[in-house]
Amino acid sequence: MNILNLGDLTPERFLAEYWQKKPLLIRQAFPDLEPVIEADDLAGLACEEDVEARIVLQDPASDHWELQQGPFEEEYFGQLPPSHWTLLVQAVDHWVPEAAELMAQFDFIPRWRLDDLMVSYAVDGGGVGPHYDNYDVFLIQAAGQRRWEVGGEFNSDSPKRSDAPVMILPEWEAEQSWVLEPGDMLYVPPRLGHSGIAVGDGCMTYSVGFRAPSHGEIMRNFTDFVGERLSNELRYSDPDLKPQANSTQIGDDALARVRGILNQYINDDALLGEWFGRCMTEPKYPDLDQQPEEPVSAANLRTYLESGGTLSRTEGARLAWRRSSNGCELFADGIRYAGTEAQEPLFSGICNSGGLELGEDIDAALELLTQLINQGIFYADDQG
Numbered sequence: 001m002n003i004l005n006l007g008d009l010t011p012e013r014f015l016a017e018y019w020q021k022k023p024l025l026i027r028q029a030f031p032d033l034e035p036v037i038e039a040d041d042l043a044g045l046a047c048e049e050d051v052e053a054r055i056v057l058q059d060p061a062s063d064h065w066e067l068q069q070g071p072f073e074e075e076y077f078g079q080l081p082p083s084h085w086t087l088l089v090q091a092v093d094h095w096v097p098e099a100a101e102l103m104a105q106f107d108f109i110p111r112w113r114l115d116d117l118m119v120s121y122a123v124d125g126g127g128v129g130p131h132y133d134n135y136d137v138f139l140i141q142a143a144g145q146r147r148w149e150v151g152g153e154f155n156s157d158s159p160k161r162s163d164a165p166v167m168i169l170p171e172w173e174a175e176q177s178w179v180l181e182p183g184d185m186l187y188v189p190p191r192l193g194h195s196g197i198a199v200g201d202g203c204m205t206y207s208v209g210f211r212a213p214s215h216g217e218i219m220r221n222f223t224d225f226v227g228e229r230l231s232n233e234l235r236y237s238d239p240d241l242k243p244q245a246n247s248t249q250i251g252d253d254a255l256a257r258v259r260g261i262l263n264q265y266i267n268d269d270a271l272l273g274e275w276f277g278r279c280m281t282e283p284k285y286p287d288l289d290q291q292p293e294e295p296v297s298a299a300n301l302r303t304y305l306e307s308g309g310t311l312s313r314t315e316g317a318r319l320a321w322r323r324s325s326n327g328c329e330l331f332a333d334g335i336r337y338a339g340t341e342a343q344e345p346l347f348s349g350i351c352n353s354g355g356l357e358l359g360e361d362i363d364a365a366l367e368l369l370t371q372l373i374n375q376g377i378f379y380a381d382d383q384g
Contacts, residue, residue: 002030002098004105011108019109020136020189023150025178029185035142036098039121039204043077045089046070050288052090056128056166060084065129067165086126086198091116091284094316103208104353106138111351112280112320118207122146122198129168130195132158135212137188139196141180144203148186149174150194169193211280218279225275226265236261273322277331281318286334290314290376298363298370304380311356311369311378319351319377330368332377337368 006014006026018024037045046053053070057080068076070089093099099117106114115135119142132154139148151174161168172193179199180186188194190212196205213221236257244251265271305311313319320331323344330337330347339347345357346365350372358365372378 002032002034002036002102002105005029005031014187015108018187018189022189023176023192023194024187025180026185026187027181028183030140030183033140033142033183034098035204036102036117036206037092037096037119039143039202042089042092042119042121042204043072043074043087045092045095046072046087047074050285051095052285053088055080055085055087056126057081057085058125058127058129060125065161065164065166065168080123083123084125086120086122086128088118088120088128090118091316092119093117094284094288097312097315099206100313100315101353102140102206106208107352109210110320112318113210113212115209115211116284116316118209120203120205120207122203122205123201124198124203126203127195127197128166129161129164130172130193131167131169132191132193133188133209134190134214136190136210138208139180139186139188140206140208141182141184142204142206143182144201145179145181145199146196146203146205147177147179147199148194148196149177150186150188150192151175152193153191154193155191213279221279222272222275225278226271270325273324274329274336277320277322277329278334278336281320281331282334283318284316288316290317291374292376292379296370296373298366301370301373302366305366310381311373312381314377314379317377321347321351332372332375335375337371339364339368343368 005028009026014024045051046055047070049071051071053072055068055070055072057066057068058064059066060083093103093116099119103114103117122144130149151172154169158169159171161170172195174195178184178186238254238257240253242253318331318333321344322329322331323341324338327338327340327342328344328347330339330350332350342359342361343364346359346368349356356365356369369378373380
């Protein structure tokens with residue numbers, strides 16, 4: 001199993017000094033790194049219909065960039081040039097259990113903040129150009145070598161090349177540079193410019209990315225969530241209305257009433273908590289059907305578990321839980337399940353690695369697990 005080694009750096013110190021503040025290189029963060037996927041298998045994934053994959057090519061002579069979207073035919077890889085291209089496959093943790101185990105090494109950051117594990121394979125000179133991301137990323141060197149450069153903070157107003165199919169920063173000056181060996185890891189905070197170039201062939205990099213919804217996404221998502229639950233009879237009202245000198249003026253009293261309406265919902269912890277739990281566990285690929293072919297009953301599940309059967313979480317399932325005024329809530333791929341205070345260990349166990357504590361109310365636990373299996377969150381190991 002791949003174990004993260006921060007050396008003398010504690011998670012508390014990393015979060016206080018580096019998280020969303022400045023980059024950090026950790027040599028041999030994974031000293032005995034075991035590949036979660038081989039290059040040939042990664043190429044095979046890129047040929048699958050449900051997998052998000054792309055290839056970025058650069059012509060070093062003309063500095064022309066090209067982007068090809070998957071899925072790819074197997075024969076396509078044999079037609080690629082000998083240098084300056086990169087294969088990128090998103091959400092490898094959705095398909096490879098070992099990838100999900102690697103991501104669990106970052107549990108000192110809330111699990112619901114994790115997005116996915118992207119794996120890239122590059123030949124000599126391969127890269128995607130200088131760019132920045134709006135989220136945190138840990139870049140783990142898995143095989144071969146890659147030279148990483150970082151420098152400067154950028155945003156949506158920064159100049160970008162208009163002739164490239166990927167976002168490339170034309171005004172690029174590296175401030176720091178390192179060559180990463182297998183097991184090394186580079187942390188890059190949001191909006192920090194960075195560029196990675198493969199040094200030699202066989203370069204594989206794992207990118208652990210995090211979810212960071214924009215303020216616009218938060219506002220739209222929350223207002224849609226609230227609006228869908230409100231009666232059409234709830235309206236703007238002003239029983240305290242008084243005459244005003246100019247009837248066309250929008251007064252401060254009107255803004256205060258609107259602000260009161262908005263605050264009514266924003267300050268509702270139960271409503272805000274349910275929305276946030278659902279929002280932050282929405283599946284990355286909503287159209288991907290993980291449900292079993294035949295629905296499972298609680299009775300069948302009990303028999304299966306009593307006979308020694310075990311369950312596994314579906315790769316890529318997004319899970320979180322929270323305490324509520326009435327007990328606790330479980331969020332699984334955007335769906336909410338309510339529970340009692342006594343079910344907190346069960347809800348926590350469902351979301352975390354390790355075994356499940358069914359608690360004293362076995363029937364309720366089996367019913368919940370049955371719902372999760374039929375939703376596609378868990379599967380029986382003998383069917384996995």
